[in-house]
Amino acid sequence: MEKNSTFIIGLLAVALLVSAMGTLTVVTKTTGLAISLVNTTVSAVGDITLTTSSVDFGGVYIGIAEATSDESPPPFVVLNDGSADIDVTVRSAAGLFSLAPATSAYYRVKCRAGTTACGAGSQTSYINMPIGGPVVATKIIGTLGFTNFADDNKVDIEITAPYREPMGAVSANITFTATVT
């Protein structure tokens, strides 16, 4: 009997400990309450902001490449708002031009230094923009730090309207996704 009670007390102690850890983790995430018992991974939150979230090239002509690398128009800027180094992937839900192959050199993307250089694993030369759903997302920024004033990279876009592309407005949504490294 006494042996069983000891066993149950032991189990209760373990249950309370595990439950307390979970509760503290949640509380810390939701309130910001600083409790030293919480696992440090809680603070490793990846968050990004597009400080330049819209790029409009205006008028473009068939066969002539236009890029944001000359700052006209300015490129996308990805700011690490989190508290950990991050990788950032990029994808475009659909192609930009009706007569260009889905993924092609008519629509390209690369990383360029912002307030900090493009980190290891970044694509610093143009690659064809991945077209499609999340599965095609490709890392464009590697190891972007979070220290203030050294926490953003530019993402250049280059487009070239293909031969015979009909006149008119074209547009695309580009999704940037951050993950904690």
Add this chain to the structure above:
Amino acid sequence: MGTSNTTWVAGLLVVAILVSAMATMTVVTKSTGFLTARVGTLGATVEATPVITMVEPAWLDFGNMTVGQIANATTSIGWGLMIDSQSNDDINITIGATALWTRSPYDITSAKYRFMCYTGGGRACPDGSITSWTNVPIGGSTLVTAYLNTTSRTTEVNFELTVPTDEPWGSKSSTVTFTASLA
């Protein structure tokens, strides 16, 4: 507490521990694998652009000719120079060239070197195109195909050569330049 009850309580506690541990792991996993997605927009406006490309072969070789001989490309060679429109709007095409003959006055525009938009090959020569023999402008340019549209995109230009009677023997060549503009 009987043995049966103790077993029950112990079992429930084990379940409680497992549930609690799973919840804790879920929170921790979410924190470490956190994903943030942001969507930017990209836009541009494709403008009307006059673009043409030459259809290969982009050269004509009339071979050996004798003074006074007349030849035209479509009968002597089988084809003229063909141009494809890669434009997204109607265009006009002009022609200009360097001199073919060296004997004056044939180094300037003359009836010894003529062109026309060729209608015989089923290519496009819309209204306004030059469909009768016209002197090739040397150092200038003149219209050859007008209002080439985005449906019938290929035009063919025929050439007629007449060797001047006092033209020195030897190889002759001329560079022909086609220029597109919006119609």
